[in-house]
Amino acid sequence: MAADQLSRVFSALADPTRRDMVARLTLADATVNELAEPYDVTVQAVSKHLRVLEEAGLVSRSREAQRRPVHLEAEVFDLMTTWIERYRRQAEERYRRLDDVLRSMPDGIEPTPPPRPETGASR
Amino acid sequence: MAADQLSRVFSALADPTRRDMVARLTLADATVNELAEPYDVTVQAVSKHLRVLEEAGLVSRSREAQRRPVHLEAEVFDLMTTWIERYRRQAEERYRRLDDVLRSMPDGIEPTPPPRPETGASR
DNA sequence: AGTGTGTTCAACCGAAAGGTTGAACACGAC
DNA sequence: GTCGTGTTCAACCTTTCGGTTGAACACACT
Numbered sequence: 001m002a003a004d005q006l007s008r009v010f011s012a013l014a015d016p017t018r019r020d021m022v023a024r025l026t027l028a029d030a031t032v033n034e035l036a037e038p039y040d041v042t043v044q045a046v047s048k049h050l051r052v053l054e055e056a057g058l059v060s061r062s063r064e065a066q067r068r069p070v071h072l073e074a075e076v077f078d079l080m081t082t083w084i085e086r087y088r089r090q091a092e093e094r095y096r097r098l099d100d101v102l103r104s105m106p107d108g109i110e111p112t113p114p115p116r117p118e119t120g121a122s123r
Numbered sequence: 124m125a126a127d128q129l130s131r132v133f134s135a136l137a138d139p140t141r142r143d144m145v146a147r148l149t150l151a152d153a154t155v156n157e158l159a160e161p162y163d164v165t166v167q168a169v170s171k172h173l174r175v176l177e178e179a180g181l182v183s184r185s186r187e188a189q190r191r192p193v194h195l196e197a198e199v200f201d202l203m204t205t206w207i208e209r210y211r212r213q214a215e216e217r218y219r220r221l222d223d224v225l226r227s228m229p230d231g232i233e234p235t236p237p238p239r240p241e242t243g244a245s246r
Numbered sequence: 247a248g249t250g251t252g253t254t255c256a257a258c259c260g261a262a263a264g265g266t267t268g269a270a271c272a273c274g275a276c
Numbered sequence: 277g278t279c280g281t282g283t284t285c286a287a288c289c290t291t292t293c294g295g296t297t298g299a300a301c302a303c304a305c306t
Contacts, residue, residue: 004139006139006142007137007138007139007142008137010133010134010136010137010142011133011134011137013133014130014131014133014134014137015130016127016130019129019130019133019206022210023210023213025214026210026211026213026214026217027213027217028217072214074210074211074214074215077207077210077211080203080207081204081207081208083142084200084203084204085204087145087146087149087197087200088197088200090146090149090150091148091149091195091197092197094149094150094151
């Protein structure tokens with residue numbers, strides 16, 4: 001479940017702690033311990049969060065002596081914005097069309113829209 | 124937990140079924156039964172999904188006889204794009220600065236970075 | 247070698263997700 | 277009123293999630 005990357009990315013960012021970690025990583029790479037410091041949880045918990053972010057493709061870890069600096073992979077953001085923008089545009093397009101229809105109506109008609117319009121489409 | 128709206132929105136869209144429902148709702152409003160039709164789950168399960176989407180502010184339901192047409196509230200998308208774009212920009216800004224630093228280095232210096240630096244390089 | 251620091255692995259726990267079935271509710275139609 | 281349709285509520289089940297503790301691993305330092 002939640003197999004595809006888009007699901008993993010959304011899911012990863014659904015957690016406030018992980019979102020905060022991502023925010024901090026936009027400023028600088030950091031180690032697990034550094035990342036854990038501000039939060040009131042164990043370092044192991046943060047390590048788990050990082051695994052989630054990593055599996056979503058949002059961060060990568062390199063090896064550097066015994067430290068494992070975490071690096072943000074910001075390109076993954078595009079995955080989300082592409083999805084969001086696509087459907088935002090589709091929704092806006094629909095509203096535009098709807099407005100046109102309503103505007104072209106003699107006043108007071110109040111549509112009675114066609115029995116079962118698009119509904120099926122998608123996918 | 125997952126109290127804030129941003130978390131709820133990300134969490135709502137982390138599920139492929141819900142994402143698909145949102146996609147379809149960009150084309151037309153739909154009832155619970157219409158939405159449930161393509162999926163291999165009970166109508167109750169879809170009803171639950173809708174509640175999640177509703178609590179995230181992504182959809183609204185009006186009453187229309189015994190039907191409860193579901194309507195997409197696309198403005199909520201802005202919440203996400205605002206967050207994403209903010210940190211994407213921050214990340215890009217950081218890379219830009221980093222590039223400047225590296226470019227201003229006499230060749231071959233290869234830093235020996237200060238005790239516990241930003242760890243940055245890579246990328 | 248042995249110690250210390252950073253990180254992960256493993257087992258466990260409680261709460262929440264996502265699904266089910268079965269009953270209830272809301273309303274139009276007859 | 278009764279019937280049928282659309283929707284939600286309630287209880288339950290299983291899996292996942294976010295957290296814990298305790299042990300192990302990896303490496304630098306002396």
